[in-house]
Amino acid sequence: MSDIILEKKVDVKISKCEKFRNLFDFSSKDLIIQKCTVFNNSLFEQTQSFVVIHSNTDTELNESLVLLKLIKTNDIFYVSYSVNLWYVIESMPIYKLSEGDLIKISNYKFRIRQLIRTNSALNLHQEMYVPVNIQYPNLVCKFCSLNHNEKSNPLFCPCNCNDTIVHLECYHKWINSSLYLFDIFDDSYIYTPVICDVCNSIYPTRIIMNQLKIVLIDLPNIEPPIIILENIIKEPNDFKGHAKTGFHIISLANKSVKLGRNHDCNVRIPDVSISKCHAFIHYDKNEFIIEDNKSQFGTFVKCQTRKNIQLFDNSEIHISVGQYCFSLTQS
Numbered sequence: 408m409s410d411i412i413l414e415k416k417v418d419v420k421i422s423k424c425e426k427f428r429n430l431f432d433f434s435s436k437d438l439i440i441q442k443c444t445v446f447n448n449s450l451f452e453q454t455q456s457f458v459v460i461h462s463n464t465d466t467e468l469n470e471s472l473v474l475l476k477l478i479k480t481n482d483i484f485y486v487s488y489s490v491n492l493w494y495v496i497e498s499m500p501i502y503k504l505s506e507g508d509l510i511k512i513s514n515y516k517f518r519i520r521q522l523i524r525t526n527s528a529l530n531l532h533q534e535m536y537v538p539v540n541i542q543y544p545n546l547v548c549k550f551c552s553l554n555h556n557e558k559s560n561p562l563f564c565p566c567n568c569n570d571t572i573v574h575l576e577c578y579h580k581w582i583n584s585s586l587y588l589f590d591i592f593d594d595s596y597i598y599t600p601v602i603c604d605v606c607n608s609i610y611p612t613r614i615i616m617n618q619l620k621i622v623l624i625d626l627p628n629i630e631p632p633i634i635i636l637e638n639i640i641k642e643p644n645d646f647k648g649h650a651k652t653g654f655h656i657i658s659l660a661n662k663s664v665k666l667g668r669n670h671d672c673n674v675r676i677p678d679v680s681i682s683k684c685h686a687f688i689h690y691d692k693n694e695f696i697i698e699d700n701k702s703q704f705g706t707f708v709k710c711q712t713r714k715n716i717q718l719f720d721n722s723e724i725h726i727s728v729g730q731y732c733f734s735l736t737q738s
C-alpha cells in the first residue's frame with residue numbers, strides 16, 4: 408500500500424455576537440457560531456446574516472466586507488495581513504509583548520512605548536538636536552526677553568513655532584516646573600508630556616548639544632523591570648485622573664501590572680466596559696507577558712508585523728475582526 412499524503416486543511420470557527428458599543432462580548436450566551444473546514448485559499452465575506460466563504464481569493468468584493476483571507480502556499484496556510492486584525496489574548500497560551508505593540512482592553516488602546524529590563528534610560532520622546540551657533544537677530548528668549556547667545560547657553564527653537572526661541576537654561580527651568588506627574592508611588596507614576604498650545608508639538612525633554620546627550624527633566628526613580636504604556640486615547644472630558652492621555656511608567660519588580668476598573672489597578676479606567684480586574688502584565692524570564700483575566704470585552708494585541716501570519720499544525724490561533732472572532736487550527 409502506498410503512503411497517503413494528506414493535504415493540510417484549516418478548521419475554522421467563526422463567532423459573532425450582537426453589538427454592545429461595538430465590542431465583542433465574550434460572556435455572551437447568544438453567540439452565533441459558524442464552523443467549516445477549508446482546504447485551499449479562502450476569503451471570508453461578511454453579509455447581513457452569516458459569513459460567506461469564497462474559494463477564489465481574487466473574487467472582487469467591497470474591501471470593507473472582507474473579514475479575513477487565508478492563503479495556502481507550499482502546503483502551509485497564512486492569514487493575509489490586514490489592518491483590522493487583532494490577536495485575542497484570552498485564548499493565547501502566552502503572548503510576549505514587544506516595544507511598539509498596540510494593546511486594546513475593551514475599546515481602550517495603549518502603545519507599549521518602552522520595555523526596560525535593566526537600568527537604562529527612559530525613552531519618552533525623541534531627542535532634539537540643539538544647534539549652538541545660530542543667530543536669531545530679531546528674536547528674544549520667550550522667558551527672559553534677552554537675546555545673548557552663548558555656546559554653553561544657546562538660544563534654540565523648542566517646537567515647530569519658528570518665531571519662538573528660548574535659552575537652554577531658561578527652558579530647562581521651565582520644563583521642569585511644567586512637568587505634569589501624578590499618581591506618584593514608589594513603583595509607578597503617570598507622566599503627561601508638555602505640549603505647545605500653538606503648534607501641538609511635544610516639548611523636548613532630552614537634547615543633543617555639542618554631541619552630548621542632556622536629559623532636562625528629573626523623573627522619579629523606580630526599579631526595573633519597567634513598562635511604559637502610552638495612553639493613546641482621547642478621553643471624554645468627564646474622565647478624571649488615570650485615564651488621561653499620558654504615559655504610565657510602572658515597575659514590575661516583584662509584582663504584576665493590573666489593568667482594570669478597580670481602585671487597586673495600576674492602570675485604572677473608570678468605564679463599565681472594563682472589567683474590575685481586566686488584564687495583567689507579568690515579567691517572567693526576561694519577557695513581558697500579557698494575560699487576560701476572563702474579561703467580558705476582551706484583551707487584544709494588534710497584528711502589526713505587516714506580514715502574513717503563519718499557521719502551525721494543531722496550534723489554534725484566535726483573531727478578532729470587528730464583530731467577529733476567528734479560531735483557526737491547521738492540521
Ligand SMILES: [Zn+2]
Nearest residue numbers: 548551574577
Ligand atoms: Zn532666557
Ligand SMILES: [Zn+2]
Nearest residue numbers: 566568603606
Ligand atoms: Zn510651538
